[in-house]
Amino acid sequence: MKGDNYYRRESSKEEKENKGKVKKEKEEDRLTKLPDEIILHILSFVDAKTAVQTSVLNKRYRYLWASLPVLNFVDSFHGPEFFEAFIRHFLAYRDTSINIFNVNLKCLYSFDDEYLVDYIVVDSIIEHIIDTPSVTTTIQVFEKAENMKRSKNLQMNVDNIYERDSSKKQEKNKEKEEDMLTELPEEIILHILSFVDAKTAVQTSVLNKRCRYLWASLPVFNFDDSSFQNAIFFKDFVDDFLSCRDTSTNVFNVYLDCHHVVVYNDDHVVDSIIEHVIDTPSITTTIEVLTILAEYVVSKLPKLSVCSSLTTLKLCQIFSQTTNFDFPSLKRLYLCHCQFECEFIQHPFDPFNGCVNLESLNFDSCVYYLEIKTFKISTPTL
Numbered sequence: 001m002k003g004d005n006y007y008r009r010e011s012s013k014e015e016k017e018n019k020g021k022v023k024k025e026k027e028e029d030r031l032t033k034l035p036d037e038i039i040l041h042i043l044s045f046v047d048a049k050t051a052v053q054t055s056v057l058n059k060r061y062r063y064l065w066a067s068l069p070v071l072n073f074v075d076s077f078h079g080p081e082f083f084e085a086f087i088r089h090f091l092a093y094r095d096t097s098i099n100i101f102n103v104n105l106k107c108l109y110s111f112d113d114e115y116l117v118d119y120i121v122v123d124s125i126i127e128h129i130i131d132t133p134s135v136t137t138t139i140q141v142f143e144k145a146e147n148m149k150r151s152k153n154l155q156m157n158v159d160n161i162y163e164r165d166s167s168k169k170q171e172k173n174k175e176k177e178e179d180m181l182t183e184l185p186e187e188i189i190l191h192i193l194s195f196v197d198a199k200t201a202v203q204t205s206v207l208n209k210r211c212r213y214l215w216a217s218l219p220v221f222n223f224d225d226s227s228f229q230n231a232i233f234f235k236d237f238v239d240d241f242l243s244c245r246d247t248s249t250n251v252f253n254v255y256l257d258c259h260h261v262v263v264y265n266d267d268h269v270v271d272s273i274i275e276h277v278i279d280t281p282s283i284t285t286t287i288e289v290l291t292i293l294a295e296y297v298v299s300k301l302p303k304l305s306v307c308s309s310l311t312t313l314k315l316c317q318i319f320s321q322t323t324n325f326d327f328p329s330l331k332r333l334y335l336c337h338c339q340f341e342c343e344f345i346q347h348p349f350d351p352f353n354g355c356v357n358l359e360s361l362n363f364d365s366c367v368y369y370l371e372i373k374t375f376k377i378s379t380p381t382l
Contacts, residue, residue: 036064038184044070044102045204046196048090049077054195066095070102073125076226083107084121091128099138103129186214194220194253198241199227216245220253223273231260235269242276250286258294270318274300277307285309292318302326305354323368326354334362341369348374358382 043051043065051065051072073090077083105125129135193201193215201215201222223241228234256273270292277283277290278300284307291314292298298318304310305326313327314334323342325333333355349372352358358379 034184034188036067039064040067040069042189042192044068044072045207046200047072047074047076049074049086050196050200052090063095066093067098068094069098069100070104071100071125072104072106073121074104074106074227080107080121084124087121087124091124096132097134100129100132100135101138101140103135103139186217189214190218193218194222197222197224197227199224199237202241213246217249218245219249219251221251221255221273223256223258223269225258225260225269228260231258231269234258234260235272238269238272242272247280248282251280251283252286253289254283254287255289255291256294257291258296268294268296270294270296270298271300274298274304278303283307288312290314292316294318297321323349323370324351324354328354328356330355331357332360333358335366336362336364338366339369340366343370345370345372348376350376350378352377352379352382355379356381 039061043054048065048068048071051068055062055065071090073083073087075083077086103125105122107121129139189211193204198215198218198221201218205212205215221241223234223238225231225234228237254273254277256270258269273292277287286309287307288309289312290304290307290310293314293316295317296319298315298320299322301318301320301322304313305328307327308329310327310329312332312334313330314336315338316334316336317338319339319341321341323340323345327333333352352361356379359381361377361379361382
C-alpha cells in the first residue's frame with residue numbers, strides 16, 4: 001500500500017516535469033517550424049558573421065547558413081586578419097550549388113597600397129564569384145566599399161559582373177521572396193530580431209511599411225558598439241533608440257557591450273540605459289537579465305534594486321563606489337574584472353548579504369580599493 005503511494009507520487013512528479021519540458025520545447029520550437037526558405041530570407045538581411053552564429057541554436061540551423069542566397073560581409077572584427085580568415089572559411093564551406101543574387105562587402109579598415117596588394121579579401125570574393133557557376137549566372141548586385149577602389153583586380157572583375165543581364169523572371173522571383181517576410185506573424189519576426197544587435201534590428205525598418213516601426217517593440221535590447229566609428233555615434237544611437245521605442249512593450253533582457261571609453265558631454269551610454277530601465281515601469285517589472293560590459297564608473301548601480309524581476313546580473317570591467325549588492329530578487333550574479341572603492345565599510349565585510357535569493361556567484365579578478373579584514377559571503381541559498 002505504502003509502496004503504491006510512493007510510486008504514484010514519483011509518477012506525478014515525472015509527469016509535471018515532462019509537461020514543463022514539453023511546454024518549454026514548444027516555445028523554443030516556434031522558429032524551427034518555419035520553412036527553410038523563410039529563415040534563409042530573414043538571414044539574408046543580416047551580416048554573414050551573425051548568420052553563421054545562428055548555427056548554435058539547434059541541429060537544424062547547423063549548416064543552414066551555408067545555403068544563403070545573399071552574402072553580406074561586414075568587418076565587425078578586431079583586425080583585418082580575422083576578417084580575412086572568416087571570409088576564407090565562409091567561402092570554403094558554403095554550398096556552392098546555391099544561387100547567389102547579391103554580394104555586399106563593407107570594409108572599414110584603411111590600408112596603404114603596399115598592404116592592399118597582400119590583403120586578399122577582395123580577390124578571394126571575386127575569384128569565388130567568377131569560378132562558381134551558380135553565382136556567375138545569377139548574381140545581380142555587387143557592392144563594394146569606397147576605400148577599396150585601389151584594387152586593380154577588383155575593378156576589372158566588378159566590371160565583368162555588372163555586364164551580366166538579369167532576366168525579368170529572376171526579378172519577379174525576387175519580389176515574391178521579399179514578400180514572404182511580410183506574411184510572418186509579428187511575434188515571430190520580433191523573436192528573430194531579438195538575436196541580432198539593435199542597429200541591425202533598426203535597419204530592417206527599410207524593408208517595407210509593416211517593418212517600419214516593428215523594431216520599437218523589441219523585447220530584448222542588444223547594444224554593441226563594434227559597428228560604430230566612435231563613442232559619440234554609439235551614444236547618439238542608443239539615446240535615439242530609447243527615446244523612440246514603444247515604452248509599453250515589456251523588456252526581458254538588456255545587453256550592453258561598450259569598448260569605447262570616451263565620455264560624451266559628461267554622460268555615458270551606461271547611465272542612459274540604467275536610467276531608462278529604472279524609469280520605465282514596463283521594464284522595471286519584467287526585466288530578468290541585465291548585462292553591462294563597459295570600462296566605466298557606474299554610479300547608479302544601487303538604483304537597479306527597484307527591478308523586482310531581475311534574476312541575472314552580469315557586470316564586467318566596471319568601476320563602482322558601491323560595494324554592497326542589495327538585490328532581493330537576484331539569483332545569479334557575475335562579476336568579472338570589476339573595481340570597487342569605498343571609504344567606509346562594516347566589519348566583517350559581507351557585500352552580498354542583500355541578495356537573499358542568490359543561487360550562483362561568479363567572482364573573477366575583481367579588485368577592492370579598501371582595507372578589508374574579513375571578507376564574508378553569507379547568502380542563505382548560495
